[in-house]
Amino acid sequence: MKKVSVIGGGTMGNGIAHVFAMSGFEVTLVETKQEFLDKALNTIEKNLSRMVNKEKISESDKTETLNRIHSALDISEGVKDSDLVVEAIPENFALKKKAFEEIESAASSETIFASNTSSISITKLAAVTHRPEKFIGMHFFNPVPVMKLVEVINGLETSPETTKAVMDLAEKLGKVPVPANDSPGFVSNRVLMPMINEAIFCVYEGVAKPEDVDQVMKLGMAHPMGPLRLADFIGLDVCLDILNVLYDGFKDPKYRPCPLLVKMVNAGKLGNKTGEGFFKYD
Template structure:
């Protein structure tokens, strides 16, 4: 397995492409937008420069990583010789189904199809393909080049052989893969999102302020960042989407998104990526972004 196709050049997609390319794989990065591809490669270059400045990689590694990445705006070109396709598009079930129908038709018969979804059913995605035994979840953590975990999610029909291959492949990337089964939110977000939602409810109900809630969790529970700060980093729209998946999947009121979260997303306050969430990230406030903690 040497030829990897990554669908989507956004935050997760360019991070996944970076990690595969740095480990010697030939990567085709695919996005419908040329601008998104340029931005994605620019992000990879900046992250490589940061690693180079800290002497964590050599100049040769930087150059070889970038040379291992080729960009495409057409799926046909990007999928022609893929051994593994990793989809990293927006967390929307209909969009992902549409993408998987296309990549199933255009990818070589041997190719494994993986999704980076953080909550959507692998079984549901696999059902629109002709190869459900070769569909699997590879939930990378953000920022991908830094975080060690890959949550490997087996769909109902995912074969033992494919699961074993993806577990071993994840280890070659220097990651720690953990195998889980296909239920709403898997493990990471089934545990994390209710905590974030409860923190938002605590703010909504006036129990404590943003700084106070995050400080309690950082200093009292040894979390590297507080739940509200983490929500800003993930994206409040993504948090809301995952909570909706959990609520729809289990039908339990404990997963119902807090009204404050719903209102903030409706108002466009999405966290770091929009410049404002529970914290202000605009230049005028000189707020420190979460990403600096991982640099």
């Protein structure tokens, strides 16, 4: 693989483009508006500059990385010559379905499709295309340039060749790939989200204040970040979306989103990105 397309330049997408370009791949970053592309490229430039300041890379490394990142405002144009397409748009099946239908119509028959979804069924997404054997989950973690883990999710028809190619690719990016089979929430969010949800229930039921819930988990369980601070970092809307996928997928009440989480999302208090969630941010 030499050419990679990343669909979506948000928090995850720009990080994914960043790590591929740093690893020597030609990357096309696809967005719907120029302002979104500009914001994504600006974020990548700032993150690379931070790495230069910390003497992790040289100024020439930064320049070469940025030169390997190209941009497109049209999916058809952005994916036509790619060996791999990584979708990193919001956690909504309808949006992803529409994107993969467009990608399918323009990409080569040999192109591997990967989704960065954190909870939606890879098998269900693969069924949108005519290449389920070349469809896989490639779940990166935020911040992508820093976090080592990549969950590699096999759909029902993902071929062993596709799995091996993506596992090898993740290692070339300096990541640690961990395989999992398709199931709601995979491993990471199936374990993480119920913990976050239970922490929110502790606040909702008046057991403790947010800062005290987080303090217990940091000091008692050695978590580097409390679950409510982590929820703000992820985005409360994203947490709610994932919990809804888990609840719909398993029909088990233990995944029922806390009413407080629903209320906060409805109020637009989504965490870091809006300046307020369980905590306030500048």
